[in-house]
Amino acid sequence: MPKNSKVAKKELDEDVTESVKDLLSNEDMNDDQFKKSALYVDDSQTDKDVDIEEGSDIEEERPAWNSKLQYILAQVGFSVGLGNVWRFPYLCQKNGGGAYLVPYLLLLLIIGIPLFFLELAVGQRIRRGSIGVWNFISPRLGGIGFSSCIVCFFVALYYNVIIGWSFFYLSKSFQHPLPWDQCPLEKNGSQTFVVPECEKSSATTYFWYREALDISNSISESGGLNWKMTICLFIAWLMVCLAMIKGIQSSGKVMYFSSLFPYVVLICFLVRGLLLKGSLDGIRYMFTPKLEIMLDPQVWRGAATQVFFALGLGFGGVIAFSSYNKRDNNCHFDAVLVSFINFFTSVLATLVVFAVLGFKANIINEKCIVRNTDKILEMLKVGAVSHDLIPHHVNLSDVSATDYHQMYNIIKEVKEEEFPKLGLDSCQLEDELNQAVQGTGLAFIAFTEAMTHFPASPFWSVLFFLMLVNLGLGSMFGTIEGILTPLVDTFKMRKEILTVGCCLVAFSVGLLFVQRSGNYFVTMFDDYSATLPLLIVVILENIVIAWVYGTDKFMEDLKDMLGFTPFRYYYYTWKYISPLILIALLVASIVQMCLSPPGYEAWISELGADRFLSYPTWGLAVCIGLVLVAILPVPVVFIIRYFNIMDDGSNSLASVSYKKGRILKENSNLEEDDASLLHSKTPTEMHSPMVGNNIYRKQNGSPTLEADTAPNGRYGIGYLMADMPESDL
16 A cells, blocks of 8 residues: 555544453454455554554554664664773783684674674564563563663663763863873972872872772772762763653764764874874784684683673663664664674774874883983993993984893893893883773773873863763663663653653762772672673573574564565574573683682772772672672563463453554463564464554455554454444444
């Protein structure tokens, strides 16, 4: 039927409740008429899909993306986050440079894209958040959606704290020189001296731990609130609330800036970085493969974990965003596109990081050479080293890296026994580049130190931290959407009220992270609140689709939705390969956690250095509690529904309430229906939580169109209207 066709329908006022037996008898009495009739679809509302909400006689329009570009930017903004900038480069540096890209790319193809495609497909076709999707597919495993929401909430709590830290550094970047450029001075009477804590560490390290965090010496020492960071956290949650309060209608517009701006900054940094002395040394180091490291299982575990988290699998944000798509959208193309954009973003960020770190390493190496050359001059004066050991072409007033290494090797060879006492450093550039730094250490210490040596350093500092803010906000929008969309779909709450309430609660709980000991809690939540629960969630998602619902049926559904059959490769990946790899990754993660003592790196102000401390007993209890709370909904929901502990009558085909010509409510056992989830052949084969089009009966002889959904679950609309005269239509 043409898209612009119009259908008129007269709605009657009286509400009717009939038993299923009566409905079936109605169908039997009108069997001949029913068989001669067909379902007729009003497809006039192609731009706005209409949902019939259970228990309501009000048709609600589900929001939709304004354009395909807006949707792609939202998915890219969610998947591309802070981890691409400060986690991927660290793993690349630690795990063999360019060789690390091989296992990462292989695992992206084997588990990343297939699982990303799976989440996009179920969200787009069922058009619900994570709770509604998994309740619909397998009610007994509906706890998967609740676990996703809890993990999203845990992650949002500390992730927005990192955005608050970025706001703090951004506010401090509008001055020259930058406040972390030099160590502060203290006066003691007539004497002026460098602050001891800063002198034992560095200017950027001191600014991070003392000026920004004002950190305590352990997680047990609360130290009270850090008011500077409390204000920054409030600003971060206020921005998230304002951007999300209207759902995708407001956040979608913000995505144009928050998703694209980081690429502008990364390209600017790459161009500027390549013009810096020593940047090519860093990039050369990155792409020099260490093939022997590829045989290490830990490298593959790290690559699999990074693929898993880089795409945001299991959070529910992917499902939530795709649920606002049209059902015939090519989500396979979206999955491949977003996955490779994410990969190339990680490579771009790694190029930028290594270019800057190469520049920083050259500066530190030059200082090392100058410092050790002065030591050699002192040794020459006191006669500890003979002048004959110094090559004649070396100018001691201007020693190059090559000249120094030549002197170093000669002295080491001649003074072999006495050499350790001389205290000379090798000053190798590779030694600096081998010092792998990740997370906050990369963003707020290593990178900020490098920027102090940039010409016009405040400008680059503003750009960098503005980029971090936008990367963080893009991921936060997807994370919060992974909480709001399922709750709105399930409990029919107003999104504006729920958004404000969620942000207020999260800010209140988030005050835990802006204490002086807050950084240690961020580490705790990052290590324990997401890793294991998310792995379990995604494993269950994969198993539910592949083995509970059925891979064959799912492939048929995809063919019906996309208009073509996806590659057979996905069939074997979903059914065999992905579950095995994910289970192996889960086991490896559990083993790694058991072998690694639970603890954190504490900043000891007296030493001006980090020291590893174990969690106290209550800290261990919190770590275990985070994991248990996140996965607890899965067994709880299973037990409740398996044993019918909270039987509300939904497990019996008791009655169907409706207004003639319009569905109000259905009670059906979704679990016992073997009907296809996404594909429909006859009205009685399909149960759907909602309707995308107006469907009504039309007698033979009129133009007809096969309906792809049956709006009232297992009983098609023909059962409800078989005994109605055509005039009532």
